[in-house]
Amino acid sequence: MNGAGLVFYGGILLLIAIGIWGILSRRNLIKVIMAIAIIETGVNLLLVSVGYISGRSAPIVEGDTGIGLVPEGQVVDPIPQALVLTAIVIGLATTAMALVAAVGYYRKHGTLELKSWSYGITGDREVKK
Amino acid sequence: MTPDPVLLIVFPLIAAFLTPLVSMVSKRLGRQVPLLGTFSMGVISLWLLLEFVDMDTTMGPITTTTGGFQPPWGISLVVTPLTALVATGMIGVALYVLITSIQKKEQDSGPWFELFVMMAAAGAVGMVITGDLFNMFVFLEITSISGTVLAALPRGDPEKGLNWKGAVGYAVISALASFLILGGIALLYGSTSTLNLSQMAERTGDIDSFTAGAALLLMLIGFGVEAEIFPLNGWAPEVYRGSRWGSSSVFSGIIGKAGLIALVKVVTMVLAPALDGAFVMDILLWGGVITFVVGEAAAFTSRDLYRLLGFSSIGMFGLILAAFSLGGRAGIWAAVLILIGHMISKPVLFSLSGALHNKDRDAPLSTLDGLLSRSKGAGFLFIGAALMLLGMPPSPIFWGKYFLFTGAGGEENWLLVAIIIMGTLLEAGYIGKILWRVMQRTPGRRTVRLPITTVIMAFAAITIGLVIGLIPGIIEDLLWMVYTNFEKLVYLPWGVI
Numbered sequence: 001m002n003g004a005g006l007v008f009y010g011g012i013l014l015l016i017a018i019g020i021w022g023i024l025s026r027r028n029l030i031k032v033i034m035a036i037a038i039i040e041t042g043v044n045l046l047l048v049s050v051g052y053i054s055g056r057s058a059p060i061v062e063g064d065t066g067i068g069l070v071p072e073g074q075v076v077d078p079i080p081q082a083l084v085l086t087a088i089v090i091g092l093a094t095t096a097m098a099l100v101a102a103v104g105y106y107r108k109h110g111t112l113e114l115k116s117w118s119y120g121i122t123g124d125r126e127v128k129k
Numbered sequence: 130m131t132p133d134p135v136l137l138i139v140f141p142l143i144a145a146f147l148t149p150l151v152s153m154v155s156k157r158l159g160r161q162v163p164l165l166g167t168f169s170m171g172v173i174s175l176w177l178l179l180e181f182v183d184m185d186t187t188m189g190p191i192t193t194t195t196g197g198f199q200p201p202w203g204i205s206l207v208v209t210p211l212t213a214l215v216a217t218g219m220i221g222v223a224l225y226v227l228i229t230s231i232q233k234k235e236q237d238s239g240p241w242f243e244l245f246v247m248m249a250a251a252g253a254v255g256m257v258i259t260g261d262l263f264n265m266f267v268f269l270e271i272t273s274i275s276g277t278v279l280a281a282l283p284r285g286d287p288e289k290g291l292n293w294k295g296a297v298g299y300a301v302i303s304a305l306a307s308f309l310i311l312g313g314i315a316l317l318y319g320s321t322s323t324l325n326l327s328q329m330a331e332r333t334g335d336i337d338s339f340t341a342g343a344a345l346l347l348m349l350i351g352f353g354v355e356a357e358i359f360p361l362n363g364w365a366p367e368v369y370r371g372s373r374w375g376s377s378s379v380f381s382g383i384i385g386k387a388g389l390i391a392l393v394k395v396v397t398m399v400l401a402p403a404l405d406g407a408f409v410m411d412i413l414l415w416g417g418v419i420t421f422v423v424g425e426a427a428a429f430t431s432r433d434l435y436r437l438l439g440f441s442s443i444g445m446f447g448l449i450l451a452a453f454s455l456g457g458r459a460g461i462w463a464a465v466l467i468l469i470g471h472m473i474s475k476p477v478l479f480s481l482s483g484a485l486h487n488k489d490r491d492a493p494l495s496t497l498d499g500l501l502s503r504s505k506g507a508g509f510l511f512i513g514a515a516l517m518l519l520g521m522p523p524s525p526i527f528w529g530k531y532f533l534f535t536g537a538g539g540e541e542n543w544l545l546v547a548i549i550i551m552g553t554l555l556e557a558g559y560i561g562k563i564l565w566r567v568m569q570r571t572p573g574r575r576t577v578r579l580p581i582t583t584v585i586m587a588f589a590a591i592t593i594g595l596v597i598g599l600i601p602g603i604i605e606d607l608l609w610m611v612y613t614n615f616e617k618l619v620y621l622p623w624g625v626i
Contacts, residue, residue, distance in 0.1 A: 016312075023305065029297060036305050043312045050319035080318065083263055087311055090270045094304040097277050101297040104281070108293050 008049035015042030029102040029112040033095060040091040044084050051080030131180050132173050134193050134206045134258055137216065140169040141251035148244045160240040163247040164227050170250065171220045178213040181610055190614070192260070205325065207260040210610040214465065215390050216254045218472040222382035223250035225476045226375040229586045242282055242375065249275035249379050253387035257394075262314045262324045265391060266307065269355070273303035276384050279376035280368045285488045292371035298364035302354055306361075310351035313344040317399060326398055333403040341403035348395055349412075355388025357443045358450065359420040369439025370491065374483030377435060378476040381442035386468065389446055393453045413454035418548050420447025425555040434482050434492040437559060438475065441518065444552065445471045452533050455545075459536030461612045466529030466601075470517060473525070473594040477514035477587045481507055484579050497563055499571030507579050510587045511567055517591065519560045520553070523598035 015038055022035025056076045106112050144166025152159025177191060190209040197203070208216075223246050230242065252272030259265050281296035283289070314324070320336040321329045336344075353361040357380075369377050392413075401409040424444030431437040445467065452464035484507070485500070486492040501508030520526035530553065537545040597604060 029301070032301055033304075036301065036308070039305065040308050043308045043315065046312055047315045047318075050315050077322075079324075080315070083315075083318075086263075086267065090267065091308070093274060094270065094300070094307070097274055098297070098300040098304055101277060101281065101293060101300045104291060105293040105297045108290050 004052070005049070008045065008052065012042050012046045012049065015039070015045065027114045029105065029114060030099075032114070033098045033102060036098070037091070037095055040087075040095075044087055044091070047080045047084045047087065051077035053077065131191055132176050134173075134177060134191060134208045135195060136173045137170055137254050137258065138206075138251060140173070141166045141247050144169075145244060145248055145251075148240055152240050156239060160243050163240060163243040164224075164231075167220060167223050167227055167247045167250060170254065171217070171224055174213060174217045174220050174254070177208050178210075178217050178607075181210045181213060182606060204264045205260040205327075206258050207327075208258050209614045210607055211465070211614060212257045212390070214607065214611065215257050215386060215468065218469060219253050219257070219383045219386060220250055222378060222472055222476050223247060225480070225586050225590060226378050229480050229580075229582050230375050231582055241278065242373075245275040245278045246375065246379055248272075249279060249383055253383045256387045256391050260326050262317065262326060262329070262395070264324075265395075266311055266314060269307050269310065269388075269391070272384055272387060273299075273307060273355070276303065276380065279379055280372050282373050282376055283371055284373045284483070284486075292368075295364075295368040295371050298367050302361075302364045306351040306354035309347045313347035313351065316340050316344045316347070326394070330398045330402065333399060336399075336403040338404055341400055345396070345400045345404065345409065348392065348400065349416075352388045352392035352395070353416070355384060356392060356450070357385050357388075357420075357446050358416055359423045359443070359447065362420075362443055365439060365443060366436055369435050369442075370433060373487075374435070374479040377439060378479045381439065381445075381475050381479075382472050385442065385446055386472070389450060389453075393450070410454045410456065414451050414545075417447045417449070417451030417454060418545065418552075420444065421451060421552045422548060422555070423447075425552045425559075429555045429559045431559070432494060434486065434494055434496055434563075435479075437494070437563070438478055438482065441556070441559070442471070442475055444556065445475075445518075448533075448549070448552070451545075451549075452529070452536075455533070455536050455540070455542075457536055457539070458612050459532040459539065462608050463529045463531075463533035463536060465608060465611055466525045466532065468529075469597060470520070470524055470526035470529060470594060473590050474514045474518040477510065477590050478518065480583050480587060481511050481514070481579075484583050485577060494563060494566060497566040499569045499574055500567040500577065502570055502572075503574055504577040504579060506584055507577050508567055510584070510591065512564060513591045514587070515560050515564055515567075517594050517598075519556055523595060525594060525597045525601075527598065528601055 019035045019037075019039030019042060022038065023032055026032055026035060053076045056074055058075065102112065141163075144162050148159055148162045151162050180191065190207045191213075192205055192207050194203045194205045226246055227243055249272055252268045252270075252275060255268030256265050256272060259268060277296050277300040280299045281291040281293060283292040317329060317336065317340075318324055320340050321332040323329055323332065333341075350361060354364075357365050365380070368380060372380075396409060396413060421444050424440050424442075424447055428437050428440035428444060431440055449464050449467050449471070452460050452467060454460070455463070482492065482496070486496045497511075500511060517524040517526065520530045530549070533549060534546060537543075537549070
């Protein structure tokens, strides 16, 4: 693995690890959503680096170069870049959705802490006989 | 003539854009647009399903490419007997929910419930029929955003506050899940240079075992969240506890099923061949079995009606996953039959519970006390659906469990047989408990009047279930076709699920 690859894959692992640590250790909803956004960034970086080929340029047709004239083998794989654009837009939508839910949760329960959760697979604590 | 499968995506999207516009003119009319969109999806998917019934068993999948771009450049949709059956079932659940929710008196709120039931169905059908992994991710997002809205819609009056607890849990966990899936997709694309599932299945040799293992882990977690597989289903109890019955039906009948089929599809086509296939299928099998037992045990101890039904759905998801992973003719048939039975009986139970208790608080099991004496119709429908869920003959689930036992017994996997019997006993325990309450005599409690749509739809659903259970021959051809296509997929890379 060359230098660029090391930076990319190291960065991906670091971002995803930070995100997972954030989800596991924070109990504030906004911070959990931020942690998920960090994981998203890591995954998007993974997508871009999958299509990156060392020493090649961006897949953009420049000047009067016709599309058919772009020399094959000189540009990086364009598909992951298109995917990443879509993924960023979808990530925006899901983050917005999660934030809307967090705001509603705060308005109804007066807190952003996840402590007041009755989660748990067999938890039935809230039901009164 | 065969209809183009892309219509299954086009119709609901057009209806979704039209719904807010029509609502500006008339709210009452606006609520009918999603119903129309879902109905047109139902026509197309039933048509596609009947195409398979008419043809001989060697017929391959019905495919279409969008925009005329051939794979790997374009997105292909692949309809096989299994996906056509599951898609028809999911659209059937959506129609059941929409028609049963039609109310006589005018509501002031907009058509949001109807709209997002349709979009959840559209996204789920897309996830099931798409042949392109990234496209599957996009459909997954459509499904999970619709799911977040549906989870937020409470029982009772939305003006009094939405079920934010359920919504926030599902929104956060499903956002995390879908980006883990995207990570898995990126790893697979990096190794195979294609997003098309069939092409990927041809190139599984290019995936090294470390990448395949990492992708398997990411996909298992991601789709496991959607399919409510233990221990990834922490969000589900809150949703089932506080959301309206229609939302719960959509989660158990549409969204969870889509996650399950997507998981089975990706694992059997790409990840199992890239790794040690038997080992991967064993992971799925035991994950499913543990989910089955944990879900049924949680339902057994549950004191809230909606949560009981929700946990029982989780158990069923586990059982279906286990049956698929067991494989072979018996396993595949068992999975399909249990899937059909669950899709029929669970929405009926949810809708009857919704007619009994439609308030924004917990529904203790005593809600059901004396249901039979309070309303003969509601009582019999509830008993019928509950027995169908348990697998009392002639229920499709009875045949499903029969094939599951013969499959597991054929492989001499006695531990599996014992665990499934244990789970079934737990199931019999809680269904017996609620039926005992239904059949109690409770003089003085007010009688129940069911809305006429609920009676008609529940009766129709149970009749379909009974017909399939009494005359399984009518779907035998279909079951054979599902099986042969599935076998092709496991043993020949170009076969598509």
